[in-house]
Amino acid sequence: MKINSNSTLLTKNHIGKISDEERPEQNDYLDAVRAFARLTYESVYIINYETMTFEYVSENPLFLCGYSPDEVMKLGYEFYFKNIPEDDLILLNTINELGFDFFKDLPGEEKIQYSITYDFHLVNGDGKKTLINHKLTPLLLTKDKKMWKAMCIVSISHHKTSGNIYIYKQGSNETWALDLKDKRWHKSEKPRLTNREIEVLRLYAQGLSINEIAAKVSVAPDTVKYYRRQIFDRLNVSTIAEALSYAVNSKIM
Structure with missing residues (x-):
């Protein structure tokens, strides 16, 4: 399987044009996102699924791969194709397909409570690979409860390989792990510590x-x-x- 910039990688969530009546609901949330980014060591960026662009990219260098935040925003999805190895692009394509299938079947407003986390490599400007952990959660939903905008958090992974794909629900001990062999989500409960x-x-x-x-x-x-x-x-x-x-x-x- 060959992944290129004309592929449907991470674009399964097509939401079409947002109506004018929906737009006032988003308010000016980016000021809050910027404030959060100033306080965390992690990289923060926002995906807009209406335009398939990055709406905000923080200054943390981990995610930037040698670019400036403005350059990453201009690259948008092309950034992935330039800075993620082929094997991991294939992995992300699988996560995209199965992740949005999972999300689609969730009940209405409850969708906002879910987040997904997984690991993949970024290639820096010097050609060195860094294994990062990527978290994504819905930020805004459309009126028909599709994911309009998502907040993504990037940090260093403490695993040794790509994958490690889990979905969590806020306020619940339930978790779902993606088995890449059978391409199914397997439900379990979080382990408990004393x-x-x-x-x-x-x-x-x-x-x-x-x-x-x-x-x-x-x-x-x-x-x-x-x-x-x-x-x-x-x-x-x-x-x-x-x-x-x-x-x-x-x-x-």
């Missing part, structure tokens, strides 16, 4: 050593190691970096 395990993970996030964590929670260092093993087993990860990434993305901590 209060003590969450406490230990938060102390790791502060950069504390095992001995420092042990002193903080008044246990022996070997007990902290036990909690760490439990965290790894529950989250199905092998490093603290992966555990933190999973816990943050899944809103466990």
